[in-house]
Each structure stands twice: as C-alpha cells, then as structure tokens.
Amino acid sequence: MSWNMETERYSVRLPVSDTDGPALLDLLGSSAISAHIPRAAMSTENQADDELRRMAMRFEGREAAFWLIEDKTTQQVIARIGIQYINWMMLNAQLQWELTPACDLAALREVLTPVINYLMNELHLKRLEMRQVHGTDSESLTALGFQFEGTLPAQAEFNGEDIDLDIYSLLAGEFVAD
C-alpha cells in the first residue's frame, strides 16, 4: 500500500521537502489558483518551504495528505490535490485542489481515479467533501460525481469580506471515472 501512484500520463506523489520548493512556489504563486479556497498567493521561496514542512508534518500525523501532480512528459507540476480534516470516526475528509489550466477535466479524471480508489477502498473513507467560495465554477466537480449540498455562510474573512462556502460531496461509489 503506497501513497504514491502513477497513471499513464502523471505521477501522483507526495511532495519531497528538499526539492519541491520551486515547483510549489510556481504553482501557488498565482492568486487565481487558490482563489476558490480562498488563500493569498505565495510570493517567496521561504513560504513554499514552510508549506512543504507543514504538508509533511500534517501527513505524519495522518491529519492530511497532499499530492503533487507531475506531468511525466514535461516534468511540470500541474496541480496539488489533497485531503485534510480526516475524520477517522466518521470516515470522511475534505478534498482540496489547486489546478493549473493544464489539469483539465480529463487530467483530473485520470489522477483522481487512483486517488479516490485509494481513499475509498484502502482507507475506507465513505464521504469526501469539497468546500469552495460561493459561486466558484463547479462544472468539474459535478462532472466527477460530486453533488451540491448547500452554502455555509460567513465561514471565513478574506480581503475584508465574509466568505460563504459552497459545499459538495462525493460518497463511496459515486465517482464518475469516464
């Protein structure tokens, strides 16, 4: 049982703290890529190194797991996909992603197929939920089988505004792989 996976076109791997800083900064340095969370863009290598350490520590505690999605041909990291707030009693977790335009729906299906399989069949999670800023495009989520559940009001403040979050969920057996 490994947390690192391979698909035809992509490596789905846990980050390497010593070497992935520049790639992570490149990925998360765009404000657009994290706007749905919402989170400000990274601007320095130190921030990327800090984030890598946090990812490693949270994984060690089995509190979260974040994978970098690397295109095997170009060696470019095209997305970060992870789960967090894993509730081992309730068998659920929150999914989160940051996607470049290169990680389109076809790529998402390809990389999420082993990820969802791992989460549901190896870790026996029964529910994954995704929260994103109210009004964020949900076409990919619904195409993958996620269902809209509602909007939670005023969950955070960001740039001086109260942020409502739309909530979507995917139950075991609902993932649409093709």
Added chain:
Amino acid sequence: MKFTPELSFPGGRIKPLHYDDIDQLFRLYQTPEIPGQRPLADKEHLNRMIDYSVQMAATQRGIMWAIEVDGEIEGMVSGFDWQASSLRITMRVDGLPTLTPERRAAALTAAMEFLGSKYHLRNFAYQWIEGQAEVLRTMLTNLGFVRAARLRHAWRTGQDTFVDVEQYHLITDAAKPQPRRLGDDDELGQNLDAGKGADA
C-alpha cells in the same frame, strides 16, 4: 478565573459542569439523543469531561453548561468547533425527555447571548442529525436559524451505516468588533473594542 458563568432563563438556569453533579449528568447520558450514540457505561468518564469543559472554555475551543430546572439537571447546552477568529461556533443541546422545547430554546438562547456579548461570536451553527426529534428543527427555525446545507452521510451511526446532517446557521446583526491595542486588558479574548458581556 471562571469562564463559564451561571445564567438564568425563564424556568431555569444554565451553569458550569461540576463534579457534584456527576450522578445527574450520568443519568442524562443514559438517554442519548444523537442517533448511533450509546448510553455512557463508565461514570468515571464524566470526571474527565468536566476537566475538559474547563480547559476548553479557558482556551476558547468549546464551552459546556448544564441545564438546570427546579434544581435538577435536565440537559446540557454546549458550544464546540469554536473558531474565535471567524466569530463562529457550533451549538448543541442535549436533554432528558422532561426538558421542554421552550426551556431547551431558552437555554440555547441564553448561551448564545452570552457568547455574543462576551466573545463577540455572531455566527452560530447547529447540526441536526437525521433521526433526531423533529421538534428540534422547529425550535431552530423559531429561533431564526436557517438551514444552510444537508450533508449527506456525514454522521456515522454504526459500522457501515450513516445518516445525513442538516446544518443550520444563525448570524446575528451584531457589529464586528474593532481590534484595539493588544495587552491593554489581561482578560482573555477581550482585546476587542466592543461592549463587555456578562461576568465570567
């Protein structure tokens, strides 16, 4: 320092958990209202729960009161998932069959009013779990809570059984507090320039 005050409401009061009340609390835990929850077997667990209730309130992570009517504990009102920086918390009321909906609502209101005035919390959530009494949903609606989402299979009731959770929210019209200089007031959580609430 006392973080969980006694507060009165029409017909009763809410008060901090106390070791002297363990027998009554144990009786409460014999009739759990949450689907899938079993009666508490070991009274000793309540000692730890009372310890936690103090620690949680002191660190603004959660808060627990006993609901007392005519000198008898008939329920508990609790706040958990306390997100101080987001001014929000999730509430919960558990009660014996003798706790009337009116007193349940009054106890919840007293707790929320205190949390609003003391800690400036203004976004109150409540999770109704499928299988709980319908009267709870009515109570929430009457208090001004609005159903925000139905979370599918978000509550586990057995090895492979799950039920849905309806999440309600009540956002008060209280203005957000304005930050002022930290450290001028050594009362925890009170470095915010808004009205002082009840004593705690």
